[in-house]
Amino acid sequence: MPILEFLTPMYVFLILAGTLVGIIFGAIPGMTATMAVAVCLPLTYSLGLDNGLALLLGLYVGGISGGLVPAILLGIPGTPSSITTTFDGYPMAQRGEGEKALRIGIVSSLVGGLISLAALFFFAPALAEFAIKFSYVEKFLIIFFALTVMAALSEDMLLGIFSGFLGIFISLIGVYDVTDGGNGEYRLIPPGLEYWLDYGFSLLPVLIGLFGLATILEAAEVGMPKGQSLKDIKVGAHSRFSWGVFKGQVTNLVRSSGIGTFVGILPGVGGSAASILSYTAAKTSSKNPESFGKGNPAGIIASESGNNGLTGGAMVPLLSLGIPGDATTALLIGAFTLQGVQVGPLFIGNNPATWDSMIIAMLLANIAMFIMMYFAIRWLAMVVAVPKHILFPVILMMCVIGAYTINYGIMFDVWTLLIFGIFGWLATKLRLEVAPFIIGFILGPSAEIYFIKSLESFGTLTIFFTKSWIAMLLWALILGSVIGSIMLARRKAALELAQAQAQAEP
Amino acid sequence: MKLNRRTVMAAAASVAILAQPMMAAAQDLPRNVRMVIGSTSTGGDTYQAASIVADALSKQLGINIKVDAVGPSEGFKALGRDKRGTTIMLFHDHAYLGNLYGIAGNPDPFDGYLVGPTLTINPGNAYLVAKNSPYQTMDDILTAAANGERIRVAIQPGGVSEIGFTAMRNAARVRAPGSEENIVPVNTGSQADKNQAMFDGLADVINGSIQANEQFTALPENDQKAMRFVWLTATPETLQKSPEAGMGALSRDDMLQYASPQTSVTLDGTTDFTFDKEFFLIYNKDMKPEMMQAIDEGLAAVFAQDELNARLLEAFFIPDFQPMAEGSAHLMKKRDTYREVIDALK
Numbered sequence A: 001m002p003i004l005e006f007l008t009p010m011y012v013f014l015i016l017a018g019t020l021v022g023i024i025f026g027a028i029p030g031m032t033a034t035m036a037v038a039v040c041l042p043l044t045y046s047l048g049l050d051n052g053l054a055l056l057l058g059l060y061v062g063g064i065s066g067g068l069v070p071a072i073l074l075g076i077p078g079t080p081s082s083i084t085t086t087f088d089g090y091p092m093a094q095r096g097e098g099e100k101a102l103r104i105g106i107v108s109s110l111v112g113g114l115i116s117l118a119a120l121f122f123f124a125p126a127l128a129e130f131a132i133k134f135s136y137v138e139k140f141l142i143i144f145f146a147l148t149v150m151a152a153l154s155e156d157m158l159l160g161i162f163s164g165f166l167g168i169f170i171s172l173i174g175v176y177d178v179t180d181g182g183n184g185e186y187r188l189i190p191p192g193l194e195y196w197l198d199y200g201f202s203l204l205p206v207l208i209g210l211f212g213l214a215t216i217l218e219a220a221e222v223g224m225p226k227g228q229s230l231k232d233i234k235v236g237a238h239s240r241f242s243w244g245v246f247k248g249q250v251t252n253l254v255r256s257s258g259i260g261t262f263v264g265i266l267p268g269v270g271g272s273a274a275s276i277l278s279y280t281a282a283k284t285s286s287k288n289p290e291s292f293g294k295g296n297p298a299g300i301i302a303s304e305s306g307n308n309g310l311t312g313g314a315m316v317p318l319l320s321l322g323i324p325g326d327a328t329t330a331l332l333i334g335a336f337t338l339q340g341v342q343v344g345p346l347f348i349g350n351n352p353a354t355w356d357s358m359i360i361a362m363l364l365a366n367i368a369m370f371i372m373m374y375f376a377i378r379w380l381a382m383v384v385a386v387p388k389h390i391l392f393p394v395i396l397m398m399c400v401i402g403a404y405t406i407n408y409g410i411m412f413d414v415w416t417l418l419i420f421g422i423f424g425w426l427a428t429k430l431r432l433e434v435a436p437f438i439i440g441f442i443l444g445p446s447a448e449i450y451f452i453k454s455l456e457s458f459g460t461l462t463i464f465f466t467k468s469w470i471a472m473l474l475w476a477l478i479l480g481s482v483i484g485s486i487m488l489a490r491r492k493a494a495l496e497l498a499q500a501q502a503q504a505e506p
Numbered sequence B: 001m002k003l004n005r006r007t008v009m010a011a012a013a014s015v016a017i018l019a020q021p022m023m024a025a026a027q028d029l030p031r032n033v034r035m036v037i038g039s040t041s042t043g044g045d046t047y048q049a050a051s052i053v054a055d056a057l058s059k060q061l062g063i064n065i066k067v068d069a070v071g072p073s074e075g076f077k078a079l080g081r082d083k084r085g086t087t088i089m090l091f092h093d094h095a096y097l098g099n100l101y102g103i104a105g106n107p108d109p110f111d112g113y114l115v116g117p118t119l120t121i122n123p124g125n126a127y128l129v130a131k132n133s134p135y136q137t138m139d140d141i142l143t144a145a146a147n148g149e150r151i152r153v154a155i156q157p158g159g160v161s162e163i164g165f166t167a168m169r170n171a172a173r174v175r176a177p178g179s180e181e182n183i184v185p186v187n188t189g190s191q192a193d194k195n196q197a198m199f200d201g202l203a204d205v206i207n208g209s210i211q212a213n214e215q216f217t218a219l220p221e222n223d224q225k226a227m228r229f230v231w232l233t234a235t236p237e238t239l240q241k242s243p244e245a246g247m248g249a250l251s252r253d254d255m256l257q258y259a260s261p262q263t264s265v266t267l268d269g270t271t272d273f274t275f276d277k278e279f280f281l282i283y284n285k286d287m288k289p290e291m292m293q294a295i296d297e298g299l300a301a302v303f304a305q306d307e308l309n310a311r312l313l314e315a316f317f318i319p320d321f322q323p324m325a326e327g328s329a330h331l332m333k334k335r336d337t338y339r340e341v342i343d344a345l346k
Helices: A002-006 A009-027 A033-047 A049-066 A068-073 A080-094 A098-131 A136-147 A149-153 A157-171 A203-222 A250-265 A271-284 A297-321 A327-338 A352-385 A388-405 A411-429 A434-458 A469-504 B005-025 B045-061 B072-081 B094-100 B138-146 B160-175 B191-199 B210-217 B236-240 B252-257 B289-304 B306-314 B324-344
Strands: B032-037 B064-069 B087-092 B113-122 B125-130 B151-155 B183-187 B205-209 B227-232 B277-284 B318-322
Touching: A002 A352, A009 A033, A009 A049, A009 A068, A009 A352, A033 A049, A033 A327, A033 B045, A049 A068, A049 A098, A049 A297, A049 A327, A049 A352, A068 A080, A068 A098, A068 A297, A068 A352, A080 A098, A080 A203, A080 A271, A080 A297, A080 A434, A098 A250, A098 A297, A098 A352, A136 A149, A136 A271, A136 A434, A136 A469, A149 A157, A149 A271, A149 A434, A149 A469, A157 A434, A157 A469, A203 A388, A203 A411, A203 A434, A250 A271, A250 A297, A271 A297, A271 A434, A271 A469, A297 A327, A297 A352, A297 B191, A327 B045, A388 A411, A411 A434, B032 B045, B032 B072, B045 B064, B045 B087, B045 B113, B045 B277, B045 B289, B045 B306, B072 B087, B072 B094, B072 B113, B072 B277, B087 B094, B087 B113, B094 B160, B094 B324, B113 B289, B113 B324, B125 B160, B125 B191, B125 B210, B138 B151, B138 B160, B138 B227, B151 B160, B151 B191, B160 B183, B160 B205, B160 B324, B191 B205, B191 B210, B205 B210, B205 B227, B210 B227, B236 B252, B277 B324, B289 B306, B289 B318, B306 B318, B318 B324
Parallel strands: B032 B064, B032 B087, B151 B183, B151 B205
Antiparallel strands: B087 B277, B113 B277, B113 B318, B125 B205, B125 B227
C-alpha cells in the first residue's frame, strides 16, 4: 500500500516531536511557530521530503496552538494570532477558570484545524481558483473589515479608534519597501534613527512589550501581588468543564474555522487577521456583545478555531499555486526547494504521495496537539499559582530572549520591547487602549500597501465600490460591523446613564 | 565507573585529540561562522544556494556555518559591524544593482566591503506573458512598443527583477528611439503579486523564474493562470551547462529558444543584453586576509569535487566558482556594464 511507504515509525515520531516542540515554542512569549520552523528547516536536508515535512507540519500546528497557553494564563499572547484569545481567556483565568478556558481553547483549536484540513483535502484547487479573484482592492477591504474591530473592542469608542490609528501610524515608520513594490524611501523616521528604524519596529517585540512587560510594570507599581493560590484555581474536579460550553456555539465554531481557512487561502492577508476577523464576527453576531472581553467562552472559541483554521487554509495556495498563504508556509517552501521539488499548480497531480503524506501529517499533528495539551492542562493551569516574584522574572527573561532572537539577534528589538513596555504602562494612565492599538499596528502596513496598490492599478477611488461583487459584499460586512459597534456603544452609554441615575436616586 | 581525576583527564584528552583535525583545518577561521543572506525568504534561491554551499564548506573546513535570512539592509549592517570574520554574507547581483538603482539601505558593496568569490548562477531569471496574450515573443513586444502600444511589465523595483525591464526599455530605445517610454513598470512585490497582476489583467509581461513559473506554462490556454515564457536573461553558455532534461516540461533546448541569440534583446544594436544571476560572498573590509584565503581554498577544494557540483545542478544552479581576486574583478566589470545601461535611461 502506498500509504505505508511514508507511514514509518520515524515519520510518526517526527510529527509527535514536532508538535511537542511547536507547542513549547508557541507557549513561550516571543517565540513563534515561524521561528520553530525556521530553526528546524535545515534539518529537513537529512530527513528527506516526507519526514522533513512531517517535522515541519508538526511544528506549524503545535506552534499555532501553543500560543493560547500564555494568552489565557498570563494575558500575554504567545503568538500574534492569539491576541484575541487574551481578551476573554485572561479574564477567565483571573476568575480561577484557567483550566476551563484552556480546554475550550484546545477543543476549538482541534475543530479549526480539522475543518481547515478537510477544506484543504477536498477543495484545494477550487479554493485556489477562488483566491486569485482577490486583487489588491478586495484584500484592502478585508483588512479594512478587520480594522473595524477596533471600534468594537474599545471601552471608549473615540479613544479606542484614536489608539488604533496611532497603532497604524507607528506601524508605517520605516522604509516603504521595494519587496512590497514600494519606492524604497524612508518615511516618518525621527532624524538620526535611520540606522535602527529603517524597517520600523518589529511586531513581536512590540507585542510582548505591550502585553508582557507592561503587565509586569503595572504589577510592580501596585506592589508585588500575592497571586492566586491553588485554592483559588478551579482544577480537576472543580474545573466543571463540560461539553455543554459548546452548546449553541456550533455556528461560532464552524464560522470561525471557515473564516480562518478563508484568510489562510488569501496570500498576503496575514495570520493575525484570521483570529481578529473571527472574533469580530462572533462579537457582532452575539446576543450579548457586551460580555465579550470579560471572559466569554465564545471569544476563545472564535479566536482559537480561527487561528487554527488558518493552518489548512494557508496550505491551499502553497500546494495549488506554489504561493505561501502566511509567514510560516513561506518557510515550508524552503523544505520543497531544498529537496528540489517544484511547487506550483501541478504539484498535487505530480506528487500524489507527498500530498497524501502532508495531509496525514497534519491530521496526526492536530490529534497529537489535542492529546498532548488536553492532558497537560491541569498542570499548566497551575502556572498562575506560581508566586509572582518567581514568575515575573522568568516571564521577563523569556520576553527579552524572544525579542533578541526574533530577527536573529538584533539588540534594537530588545529596546523596542522596553519602549513599548513603558508605552503600554503609560497608555493605560492616558486612557489609551492597547487592544485597538496593536490591531492597528499589525494591520496597518498591509492596509497601506493594498490601498496604494489599488489606486496605482486602477487610478480611481470608486474602484473600491465597483470592482466586483466580492467588494460589495465586503462593504456590507464593513457597514454591518460599524453599525453594530455604534449600537453597542450607545446601548452601553444608555446603561451607564441609567445606572448613574439609579445611584443618584436613593 | 567511578569518576576520578584520571578518568576526567583521559576523557578531556580524547576529546582534544578527536577535535584536532577540525581545529587544524579551520585554524584561520572562527569555529562558528554566521552566513547572512540578502533575502528574508527561506523559500527562495538565495537561501537554497547558501544552504548548499554552507553545508559543503562547513564539512570541508570543519567549522559550523549557520545561514540566517536577514535581508539586504540587515545583512550589510551585520557584516559592517563584524570584522572578526564570524559574519560573512552571501548575496547575488542585487547587492550592487540595488545601489545602482539608488534604493535606500543598499550600500555600494565595492566601496565599504570586499566582494569575494563567485559561487553559482541561477539561470532561471525569466519574463512571461499570459498564454493567450497577443504578444508571443520579445520581438512582438518591442514591435508593439515601437507602434505606440503601452506594455506594462510587473517587476519588483530596484534589483534583478528590474534589470531585465531596463534592458527591454534600452532595446526599445535602440530599435526606435522614444519607444522606450511605452514600456512601463508595474511595481509589485513578491512572485505571488507579480502573478496576480497578470491574472488581474494589470500587467502584460511579468518577471518570474523557470523554477517558480514553469508549472504555470504547462496549463491549458483557457486557464486564467496559464503563462508563456518570452525571455530568459541568462547567457546561452550558462544555459548549456544546465541539465539536459531541464525543469518540468521545459527541456534545455526549449530554454535556449527563449535566450540569446534565438531571442534577442539588444544592448547596442550589435550585441545582445544578457544577465546571469550570480551568487557570491561579501566580506567586512577589515576581515583578516588569511581568513578570506582559507575560505577561497576551502571553496576551491569543494568545487573540485563532484558532490557539490552535482548537488547544485540537481537544484538547477550552475556551478560558477571564481576565487576572490577573479570574482571581484569580474563582478566589478559586470556592474560597470549595467551601470551604463541604467544611466543611459535615467
